[in-house]
Amino acid sequence: xxxxxxxxxxxxxxxxxxxxxxxxxxxxxxxxxxxxxxxxxxxxxxxxxxxxxxxxxxxxxxxxxxxxxxxxxxxxxxxxxxxxxxxxxxxxxxxxxxxxxxxxxxxxxxxxxxxxxxxxxxxxxxxxxxxxxxxxxxxxxxxxxxxxxxxxxxxxxxxxxxxxxxxxxxxxxxxxxxxxxxxxxxxxxxxxxxxxx
Amino acid sequence: xxxxxxxxxxxxxxxxxxxxxxxxxxxxxxxxxxxxxxxxxxxxxxxxxxxxxxxxxxxxxxxxxxxxxxxxxxxxxxxxxxxxxxxxxxxxxxxxxxxxxxxxxxxxxxxxxxxxxxxxxxxxxxxxxxxxxxxxxxxxxxxxxxxxxxxxxxxxxxxxxxxxxxxxxxxxxxxx
Numbered sequence: 001x002x003x004x005x006x007x008x009x010x011x012x013x014x015x016x017x018x019x020x021x022x023x024x025x026x027x028x029x030x031x032x033x034x035x036x037x038x039x040x041x042x043x044x045x046x047x048x049x050x051x052x053x054x055x056x057x058x059x060x061x062x063x064x065x066x067x068x069x070x071x072x073x074x075x076x077x078x079x080x081x082x083x084x085x086x087x088x089x090x091x092x093x094x095x096x097x098x099x100x101x102x103x104x105x106x107x108x109x110x111x112x113x114x115x116x117x118x119x120x121x122x123x124x125x126x127x128x129x130x131x132x133x134x135x136x137x138x139x140x141x142x143x144x145x146x147x148x149x150x151x152x153x154x155x156x157x158x159x160x161x162x163x164x165x166x167x168x169x170x171x172x173x174x175x176x177x178x179x180x181x182x183x184x185x186x187x188x189x190x191x192x193x194x195x196x197x
Numbered sequence: 198x199x200x201x202x203x204x205x206x207x208x209x210x211x212x213x214x215x216x217x218x219x220x221x222x223x224x225x226x227x228x229x230x231x232x233x234x235x236x237x238x239x240x241x242x243x244x245x246x247x248x249x250x251x252x253x254x255x256x257x258x259x260x261x262x263x264x265x266x267x268x269x270x271x272x273x274x275x276x277x278x279x280x281x282x283x284x285x286x287x288x289x290x291x292x293x294x295x296x297x298x299x300x301x302x303x304x305x306x307x308x309x310x311x312x313x314x315x316x317x318x319x320x321x322x323x324x325x326x327x328x329x330x331x332x333x334x335x336x337x338x339x340x341x342x343x344x345x346x347x348x349x350x351x352x353x354x355x356x357x358x359x360x361x362x363x364x365x366x367x368x369x370x371x372x373x
Contacts, residue, residue, distance in 0.1 A: 002295040009255040009264075017262030025261040033257030037250035040304050045242030049235040054216050056234025057227050061220040105237055112340040119341035128343040136337050136346070140293075140330040140353040141360070146212055147325030153304060154321060157312040165321045166205040168367045173326035175363055180356030187348035 040153070047152025055103050067097045078138070078181055081131045088117045092135055102144050111139055130188035137184045141177035144169065248297030249304075256305050281365050282316045284309075289323060289361045293330035293354065300324065318372055323364040327357055 017026035058064055068090075075082075075093055082089050091114035098107035115135060122129040128136075147169050154162035220227040259265050269283045276283045288302040303320045310316045330353045338346055 002298060005291075005294065005298070006251065006255055009259045013255070013258035013262040013264050015262075016264040016267065017258070020263045022262055026258045029257035029261035030254045033253035033255070034250050036257075036304075036308070037246065037253040037301070040253070041242060041246045041249055045239065048242045049238035052238025052241065053231035053233070053235035054213060056237070057220040057225060057230050058216045059234075060230050061216075061223040061225045063216060063219045104241065108336065111337060115337045115340050119343060122343070124342040126343060127345040128338070128341070128347055128349065132338075132341065132343060133347055133349040133352070136334055136349050137353045137356065139337060140328050140333040141356050142326060142328040144325060146209060147321075149300070150303075150321045150325045151209070153307065154312050157304075157307050159312045161202075161205075161313075163209050164202065164205050164372075165318060165325060166208045168318075168322045168364070168371050169325040172322055172360055172363045172367050176326060176356045176360035179359045180352050183355055184348065184352040187352060191347065 040156075043156025044149060044152030047148055047155065051102065051146070051148040052105075055101055058101060059103065059106070064094075064097055064101065064103075067101065068093045071096060071100075078185075079131050079134060081129070082118075082121075085117075085121055088114065088121055088131070091117050092131075095135075096138065096143075099139065100143050100145050102146060102148055111135075130184075130191070133188060134181065134184050137180045138177065141173065141180050143173045143177050245297060245300070249301050252295075252298045252301035253305065256301055260305070260309075279362060279365075280369075281362070282319065284316050285320050285323070285365075288320055292323060292327055292361070293357050294332075296329040296332065299329070315368065315372065319365050319368045322368055323361055326364060327360040330354060330357055 013026055014023070017023045071093055072089070075089060075096070079089065079092060082092070091110065095107055095110040095114050098110050115132065118129060118132045118135060122132060147165065150165060150169075151162045154165070217227060220230070265287065268287060272286055273283050276286055281289070285306060288299060288306060291302055292299045303324045306320045307317050312321075330350075334346070334349060334353060338344075338349075
């Protein structure tokens with residue numbers, strides 16, 4: 001998808017630029033954009049590395065495991081189908097904690113492992129189970145304790161208070177995720193009721 | 198408003214101190230473990246340079262040619278209705294599709310309208326509180342045998358729309 005969007009952006013710019021007589025600006029903007037990208041990434045790469053280092057400590061010290069235990073009661077409600085599936089519940093919780101703590105490197109492999117475990121419980125069926133839908137929806141929402149990339153970029157671009165977005169991010173992400181969870185839960189039950197009839 | 202600022206200001210230092218204290222209590226070599234993690238972080242950072250470069254170049258062309266203006270103006274009636282700043286709409290549309298592209302568009306907004314402008318803050322909150330939905334679903338379901346994902350996409354995208362509209366609304370409450 002991004003293939004086409006990217007190509008469209010460039011080709012459309014050339015056409016519109018030609019019509020507006022701004023082709024020289026368009027070329028200059030392409031070069032400026034390319035150079036800016038390096039400065040932009042260099043501006044926040046330090047914060048990313050700092051955070052990644054701290055999270056490594058959290059991982060090795062067992063702090064991540066403590067968090068995993070903390071969210072288990074919530075997961076018993078969200079994934080009510082998995083009450084008897086200890087291994088799956090463990091994998092799902094580990095992925096969610098990795099996401100919350102912003103462990104980008106760990107979250108995806110853990111999530112794929114959890115998804116495959118859910119797939120096994122579902123008998124490798126062609127139709128996704130309720131738990132699989134729920135797990136995918138939760139992963140496509142974002143609940144993050146510290147939105148470190150955004151804070152890093154804001155700091156590098158001279159924001160007066162780079163971390164002031166934290167509380168708004170918490171509120172919005174929790175509300176959006178809750179919406180997704182409730183809607184998924186509802187759609188899942190509706191499906192079983194329809195099938196029973 | 199003071200409480201809100203306090204929470205935001207304390208979240209980072211408290212997290213850092215908490216992680217360090219917990220690590221020391223568990224007898225971890227905090228510094229050497231930190232260096233390992235930081236190395237991984239640098240690798241991630243370098244890895245995102247190519248996509249950001251390609252997209253910032255394309256975005257610069259898109260803006261300079263007048264194409265961005267064209268799109269912003271054509272959707273203005275809709276954005277006015279939801280009271281969303283029109284300059285963040287292209288970014289909001291890109292958010293569920295591509296992480297690299299939306300990150301590039303967010304920095305583009307910071308540069309052109311100011312990082313502490315309303316559009317800048319709203320974009321930052323949106324970026325921090327939503328995910329690359331299409332990519333995530335593709336990766337996760339790609340690892341399974343299930344091809345019928347039922348209500349997943351519908352629910353995930355609804356959550357994204359809620360996140361986008363709420364970002365603007367919460368920013369208005371906090372920063373306006």
